[in-house]
Amino acid sequence: MNNPVAGASEMTIDRDLLSQLSVRSIPEPMGVEALIRGIHRSPGLREWVTLESVALAPVPVKRGKRWRILTLLAVPIQLENRSAGLNPPWGAIEWVWPEQVVAQTINLLWYEETAALRQSGVITASPADTNVTLGIPEQTRRENALFLVLDQFLSSNPNQQAHLSSLAPHYAGLLPEEVYPYYWALIPTSKQWLRPDVSAFVLTYSQSSSESLTQNQKAEVSVPAKLVVEEPSFQESITPLLELTPPTDLTKQVESWLHQGLMLAEARELQEVVTDLQALDSRLRLPGFRLAFVGEFSRGKSTLxxxxxxxxxxxxxxxxxxxxxxxxxxxxxxxxxVRFPQRLPEVRPLQEDSWQDLLIPEATAKNQDVLAQVRLTLNNPWLQKIDVELIDTPGAGDLTSRRAAQVFSLLSQCDAAVMLVSGTLPLSLTEVAFLEQEVIGRNVPRVLVVVSKLDTISEEERISVLADIRERVARVSAKIPVLPLHPVDKARSEARALEAVQTQIEMMVVKGERRVWRSRQVAGQLVQRLKQLIEIGKAKIAIAQMGIAEKEKASQQAQAAMQEAQLGWEQIRLNLEQRRLQCYKNLQSRIVSAKTDLLELLTFELKKTPNPKTWWEQDFPFRLRRELVVLSRKLENLLMKVLAQDIEWLQEEVSRNFPTQSYRTTVDASATQEILPSFRDLSLADVRQYRLLTRIGSSAAMIGSYVLGGPIGIVTSTVVWILGEQIINKEVEEQRNLLTQELRCVIDKAIDEYCRGIGESLRQLYNQLSEETKQEQIVWQQSKTLAIQTNGVHQDEQVWEQMINDAFNLKTEIIQALKK
Ligand SMILES: Nc1nc2c(ncn2[C@@H]2O[C@H](COP(=O)(O)OP(=O)(O)OP(=O)(O)O)[C@@H](O)[C@H]2O)c(=O)[nH]1
Ligand SMILES: [Mg+2]
Incomplete structure (x- = not known):
């Protein structure tokens, strides 16, 4: 990092605490406990369960002939009075028993009944049978007791539905009363036995609860139709039951609203607003899907x-x-x-010499940054037909280069990728890493591997080369298609091979959702512009009623207000800085606690491997990288929430301090790096939040992508991987012990570096956020001062009143439509 000013002190890690944590013994839970305690570790779940979430006491449910275990997920918080609390549960996991495979994951936001429950706000984390919150040791003791009882219950009565009532007191000792309705909503029959009012029943936790199980209270358990999954396929580890139905597509309406808005602004010659609305219009027309072409140097990306x-x-x-x-x-x-950083965009003719300064000058300059962005608009039938944005990227040679980092980051903002590999070279580690990243955290990998240069090898060899690449790719994921760019048997033509690639790409391009969200986002921004029109109208009317002396006075007032605004701004900036530090601390503490898990996981793998040396040299760098990417995905969720809050805070501060101004947003129609939050995590009410996030567009993308693609260099830059003689010559067990020690150091370093990177990115992001907002305020203030000073074309008050009316009506119509 070249900016140590960012506060070295705030970025350090409590190493003592860490080493204490990492030496503690690792109990290996089993049964229900293993499921609940393993939600952050189990493959398939850990990408979905956000890092800050915890699983609440799980409930058994019979669906059809089988038992299931269902648990709610919620995020613990500290309440204002400093006692422990919970945010309303946001998700649920259901496992099949005894197979212990995930049957479904449920997002409570998308389930009407549970979404409504969530409206009631934060929950005090005190169990139903008492009004005090439990300390961690007591909580753990009670949880373990429940797990034990559940294990026994499930193994003794796997085919009966009885006895459920006997479990109720356990829940009363753990679950806050407000949580019960969530379980009732997901398992309607549980209402008959899962009651918060059973506190009189005193439990002896130390004893096995088999006695209480014999209380034969039959509960009629019928299966709620909505939640039944018939004979789940155990291979599909996660099948979201409640599919997100995207909100109403407003694309058509938005086009017409924009047109009406433009007419209003044009008729009154409000050029600034006209320009803004035109930018919104072109944003609406961006393609709905983004496809990146990636791969190492000279693999044929541009050729394809x-x-x-x-x-x-x-x-x-x-x-x-x-x-x-x-x-x-x-x-x-x-x-x-062409856009270079810090310069205005240049328009060039689409011809060969326009590329001169945009190519890599010499083969040695591999590691320089990606300096410019080029945007080509093409009247091309195929592009038109599939309506996608294609992105050509520079070759990413090795994992440690800055350029590779930039390409990795970009990938996180694309909807899919085509990776070019060469038929004449073996699949490299970088290529495998690329593929891994595209597969991690996604149910359906959106990546296609295309093999180029097969035409340079003999036809006999082509089949085996292709088979070899397919096998290697399948090791990462069997779901990634691998297609040759040239025919491997004589019966096929060159054209057919290319067609197959074309068809596969067309299949990947699933349009729709993204456009729907974007049209809503544009509608939201249009509302802001209409508010601005109303403000301008009001100011114009006020000015029209003034005499010359009054105008003079108003102008002076406007200037004084501007100076005051500058001072007010300084205060906001300082507070924002505080919020940034808070945000950083938050992320940091999550990272530190995740580190324990990471260490446990990798130590366990090291314990298991028959050959520690090979594991260390070949598997570990990639395992560590993969785990950091998983961690990043989770952190991004948290970051987005914090950011959304901070941006909202900033907006409120701005509107409080500068009450006469409406908040003006900037839109950059050609920003190619807009952030893409995971739509599944957004409720309709969050559309506003999404709008806030996209407003800072490219800047938020910067940190989002650091978090996603960042830790590439860490793994190789901080550690020496190749083991020295003194280790190689040791016995296997001794090697293992030495490496376990080393593992701790490496993870320490990697996490340290990771924290530092995130801290720095956050600093830049908040700076930019504050600068942008400040600029907007000043521009707005100036244009107001100007409106007062110049007399302009005389337009009578009625004209402005008409505009205010029209803008108001249009605004109301849009807001109504967005609420649907
Ligand atoms: N024979 C053969 N040559 C190819 C094929 N694909 C690409 N080439 C050649 O390989 C070289 C590199 O191709 P490019 O398309 O520039 O590769 P790139 O992946 O865009 O490379 P960078 O931009 O440097 O990352 C060029 O000389 C191409 O003509 C192929 O399928 N067969
Ligand atoms: Mg190229």
Whole structure:
């Protein structure tokens, strides 16, 4: 990091605490306990369960002929009076018993009844049978007792539905009263036995509870139709039951609203608003899907894009060629726009010499940053037809390069990727890492591997080369398709091979959802513009009623207000800085606690492996990287929440301090790096939040992607992997012991570096946020001062009143539609 000012002190890790944590013995839970305590570790779940969430006391339920275990997920918080609390549960996991496989994961936001329950707000974490919150040791003791009882219950009565009532007191000792209705909603029959009012029943936790199980209270258990999953397929570890239905598509309406807004602003010659609305309009027209072409140098990325588009569009070459991120979007006319950092975008003719300064100058310059972004608009039938944005990327040679980091980051913001590998070279570690990243955390991998250069090897060899690559890719995931770019048998033609690739790409391009969300987002921004029009109208009317002396006075007042605003701004900036530190601390503490898990997991693997040396040198770097990516995905969720809160706070502060102004947003229609929060985690009410997040567009993307793609260099930059003689010559057990020690150091270093990186990115992000908001305020203030000072074209009050009316009506219509 080249900016140590960012506060080295705030980024350190409590190493003592960590080493204490890491030496503690690792009990290996079993049964129900293993399920509940393992939610952050179990493959398939850990990407879905956010890091900060905990599982609440799980409830058994019979569905059809089988038992299931269902647990709610909620995020613990500290209440204002400093006692422990819970945010309303957000999700649930259901396992099949005794197989212990996940039957379904449920997002409570998308289930009407539970979503309604969530409205009631935070929950005090005191169990139903008492009004004090439990300390951690007592809580754990009670949980363990419940797990034990559940294990016995499930193993003794796997085919009966009775005895459920005997379990109730255990829950009363653990679950807050407010949580019961969630279980009732998910398992309607549980209402008959899962009651919070059973506190008189005193439990002896130390004894086995088999006696109480004999209380034969039969509960009629019928299966709620909505939640039945018939004979789940055990291979599909996660099948979300409650599919997100995207909100109403407003694309068509938004087009017409934008048009009406434009007419209003144009008729009154409000050029600034007109420009803003035009930018919104072009944003609405961006394609609904983004597809990246990735791979190492000279694998044929640019060549493939040219072939797909049937035109020699992108420069290709034997040496590393592409040096920029090139975005290609469908449009009515061909054009080329180049953006260098800190410069205004340049428009160039779409021809060969326009690329001169955009290619990699020499083969040695591999590691420089991606300096520019190029945006090509093409009138191309295929692009038009599939309506996607294609992105050509520079070759990413090795995992440690900054350029690779940038390409990795970009990937996190794409909907799918095509990875080019060469038929003449073996699959490299970087290529495997790319694939892994695309597969982690996704049910359906959205990546296609295309094998180039098969035409340079003999036809006999092609089949075995292709089979070999397929086998290696399948080791990462069997679901990734691998297609040759050239025919492997004589019966097929070149054209057919390319067609197959084309078809596969068309299949990946699932449109719809993204466009729906974006149209709603644009609608929200249009509302802001309409508010602005109303403000301007009011100011114009006020000015029209003033005499010359009054105008003079108003102008002076406006200027004084501007100075005051500057001072007010300084205070806001300081407070925002505090919030940034808080946000950082939050992330940091999550990282530190995740580290314990990470250490446990990898220590366990090291214990198991027959050959510690091979594991260390070959598996560990990639295992560590993978785990950091998983961790990042979870942190991103948390970060998004904190950011949304901070942005909302900033907006409130701004509107309180500058009450006469409406908040003005900026839209960058060509920003290619918009952030894509996971839509599944957004409720309709969160659309507003989403809008807030996208407002800071590229800046939020920066940190989001650091968090996602960042820790690439860490793994290799902090550690020496190849083991020295003194280790190699030791006995296996001794090797294992030494490496276990070493493992701790490595993870320490990696996490340390990771924290530092996140701290730095956060600093930049908050700075940018505050600068952007400040700029907007100043521009707005200036335009108001100007409105007072210039007399302009005389327009009578009625004209402005009409505009205010029209803008108000349109605004109301949009807000109504967004609520649906
Ligand atoms: N024979 C053969 N040559 C190919 C094939 N694909 C690409 N090439 C050649 O390989 C070289 C590199 O191709 P590019 O398309 O520039 O590769 P790239 O992946 O875009 O490379 P960078 O931009 O440097 O990352 C060029 O000389 C191409 O003509 C192929 O399938 N067969
Ligand atoms: Mg290229």
């Amino acid at each position: 894009i040219n072939r797909l588009l049937e035109q020699p569009l992108l420069p290709v070459g034997n040496l590393p060629t592409t040096a920029t991120l090139i975005s290609i979007v469908p449009g009515l006319e061909d054009s080329m726009e």
